[in-house]
Amino acid sequence: MNLYEIMFIQNPDIGEEDQGKLLSRLTSTISKYGGEVIRIDDQGIKSLAYKIEKQPRGRYFLGYLEGPGSMIPEIERFLRLDENVMRFVVIKLDRHVKKEDLLPKPAVEATEPAAEPKGEEAGE
Amino acid sequence: MQQNRPSNPRTRTYYKRKTCRFCEDKNIKIDYKNVGLLQNFITERGKMLPRRITGTCSRHQRELTIEIKRARIMALLPYTVHD
Numbered sequence: 289m290n291l292y293e294i295m296f297i298q299n300p301d302i303g304e305e306d307q308g309k310l311l312s313r314l315t316s317t318i319s320k321y322g323g324e325v326i327r328i329d330d331q332g333i334k335s336l337a338y339k340i341e342k343q344p345r346g347r348y349f350l351g352y353l354e355g356p357g358s359m360i361p362e363i364e365r366f367l368r369l370d371e372n373v374m375r376f377v378v379i380k381l382d383r384h385v386k387k388e389d390l391l392p393k394p395a396v397e398a399t400e401p402a403a404e405p406k407g408e409e410a411g412e
Numbered sequence: 413m414q415q416n417r418p419s420n421p422r423t424r425t426y427y428k429r430k431t432c433r434f435c436e437d438k439n440i441k442i443d444y445k446n447v448g449l450l451q452n453f454i455t456e457r458g459k460m461l462p463r464r465i466t467g468t469c470s471r472h473q474r475e476l477t478i479e480i481k482r483a484r485i486m487a488l489l490p491y492t493v494h495d
Contacts, residue, residue, distance in 0.1 A: 337490040375485060
């Protein structure tokens with residue numbers, strides 16, 4: 289099993305419904321081919337460095353997956369066929385990257401917000 | 413080269429040896445998502461800067477090349493900037 293990073297740009301004009309549909313279909317494609325979604329984050333609408341499909345802006349998504357290498361062609365095929373996906377890139381992560389580092393960590397931020405800033409100031 | 417062409421001591425210029433930023437600070441991760449960092453290694457027109465200008469070592473220049481190209485694919489960096 290390998291870890292992968294996936295980033296794709298979605299057409300910003302599509303509705304929230306289609307957006308959710310795309311994500312759920314992507315997730316089911318991944319699990320169908322033996323993969324697991326660690327997380328997928330919506331990074332919001334950003335302006336593009338150049339126009340893609342005559343669009344100056346796009347909605348960025350960044351996700352992390354775990355699964356066998358054989359699932360990658362299927363994911364790429366899915367993203368290529370979907371009209372609302374403007375661009376994508378799938379990157380295999382280094383071996384020393386641990387799955388735990390990629391998990392969402394809202395709990396850590398919530399438990400020690402008071403202790404953190406002091407340490408940072410002293411460090412700098 | 414230096415021995416074949418003796419330099420005039422009066423016109424001789426000294427350069428501070430450039431060092432690779434990524435070898436100096438191992439914590440810097442070259443990543444296509446870090447657009448601010450990559451922008452230091454491209455020209456205003458969007459072309460990649462050569463090693464002799466930036467002082468990057470060959471290993472890190474190779475990594476930079478890959479990450480800049482990834483950033484271009486994802487429209488985080490331009491392929492070219494024209495008037």
